[in-house]
Amino acid sequence: MGILTAVRVKHAKPGEKLADGDGLRLDVDKNGNASWIFRFKSPVTDKERFMGLGPLRDIGLAQAREAAGAARALIRNSVDPIEHRLAERAKAKAEATGTITFEAYAKQFIAGKEAGWKNEKHRQQWSNSLRDYAYPILGHIAVPDVDTESVLKVLRPIWNVKKETARRVRGRIEAILNAAKAEGLRTGENPALWRGHLDQVLARRRKSEVKHHPALPYEEMPQFWQSLASDTSDGARMLRWIILTACRFNEADEMDVAREVKGDLWTIPAARMKAEREHKVPLTDLALAQLPFRPVSDVTLSNCIARHTDSVATTHGMRSTFRDWAGDCTSFPRDIAEMALAHAVDDETEAAYRRSTALAKRRELMTTWAAHCSGG
Incomplete structure (x- = not known):
């Protein structure tokens, strides 16, 4: 039971705020218009909020208590009654x-x-x-x-x-x-x-x-690749694919070769891309030679890296290795390297244009990258 009585509510005066308890109160403005208010702390934002329950002329004390009780039930279930x-x-x-x-x-x-x-x-x-x-x-x-x-x-x-x-x-x-x-x-x-x-x-x-993943120095890639190339495991084949395509782990892990690889082009659906845009990857002969492979865990790939180099490096860090090499050792424009990594370029209109015209340049970039990796 609350504090208020029907008689007290009936004789409420202008300017009064009559508390019934547990957040329910009756507010009366200077003109004598009375409305029910429920005060609570939102379970979503943890901030104080005020919920109007309606005017006194339409809602009596019993109905107001029932409405406040329903709101409290929602709060107990971590639901904000106003949002509900x-x-x-x-x-x-x-x-x-x-x-x-x-x-x-x-x-x-x-x-x-x-x-x-x-x-x-x-x-x-x-x-x-x-x-x-x-x-x-x-x-x-x-x-x-x-x-x-x-x-x-x-x-x-x-x-x-x-x-x-x-x-x-x-x-x-x-x-x-x-x-x-x-x-x-x-x-x-x-x-x-x-x-x-x-x-x-x-x-x-x-x-x-932003947490940066340890990357293999690009100067060490040829030596690393020479050791990795002799590894016939699925993990090594998957790692070589990731290196040669500069893709993310999940993009390779969830790849459907039959659907996505057509000739020398890999089309990754938007749903699997971090930026949620379809991404086309030009494939070199060396990349295609890694197919097919059975996807393995990122832990397995990390162990594979450790078998072939003493340097601290991660699977995702191979993307940084590629980007550092492209920036330091080639004359390819910055946006070509960024698009190879499926990064957005600054101007959206330019990006849309580039995605349709830069494939040939990206193919040339990835061919040069494959040559660097394999020491060719």
């Missing part, structure tokens, strides 16, 4: 207008993409991250109504505490909304876009926060 109410309203609006909600469309998007995801873990990462962070805020919002404010509600609580997770969630929301726009379900700028949009309000990662 907004989600329910958005869901009702979507159903009334016949539009699809973000959660429903996202699940369709994943279902359509997962056939191209060889690794079940990749699908689970997409589904679980959206379930845990995006759906509680965006899930019931109609796809056309997802805006910057709602995207920021997803990202801000985790942006500085779960940095890599937040980055991936943002990218996945952007990909889903891009697909929705392509299908004519929404118009306008993508509210999850980073460059020129969210980067204006969310902190960028400091360089000191």
Whole structure:
């Protein structure tokens, strides 16, 4: 039972704030208009919030206590009652207008993409991250109504505490909304876009926060390769493939050779790329000679590296070895080397143009790299 009585509520005076206990109170403005307020600490942001429960003329003391009790139940389950109410309203609006909600469309998007995801873990990462962070805020919002404010509600609580997770969630929301726009379900700028949009309000990662992977000095690559070339294990073949293509571990680990390798070109689907854009890799004869191989773990690759060099190096660090060599030992333009690593170049328009025209130059770069590695 609360503190207030029906009589006390009935005779509330202008300017009074009557507390019933456990966050529920009746606020009366100077004109005598009385409304119920529920004060609570959000289980999502840990900040104090005030939730309006309605005017006294429509909601009596008993109803207000019932509404406050329902809100407390949500809080006990780590749900912010204000966000829950907004989600329910958005869901009702979507159903009334016949539009699809973000959660429903996202699940369709994943279902359509997962056939191209060889690794079940990749699908689970997409589904679980959206379930845990995006759906509680965006899930019931109609796809056309997802805006910057709602995207920021997803990202801000985790942006500085779960940095890599937040980055991936943002990218996945952007990909889903891009697909929705392509299908004519929404118009306008993508509210999850980073460059020129969210980067204006969310902190960028400091360089000191980026962990660099130990890289083999490029001067040592020919000697390392000479030893590695005599290793017939799947791990050695996979490592040689990663070195010659400058790809990431997961891109090689989840590769579907029959689908992705056509002639001397490897096309990696956007779903497996860190930047979530399709990436084409020109393949040298030496790279093609490594196929096929049975994918092994990153630990196995690390052990393989250790067998063939005393230098401290990692699988991912081989990308740095390639980049250092390209910058120090060749005259290839910077953006060609960056695109070989599937890094974005500064100008998006230029990047789109370059992706369609620079393949020949990248093929020449990778041929030169293969020659350096093999000592040719």
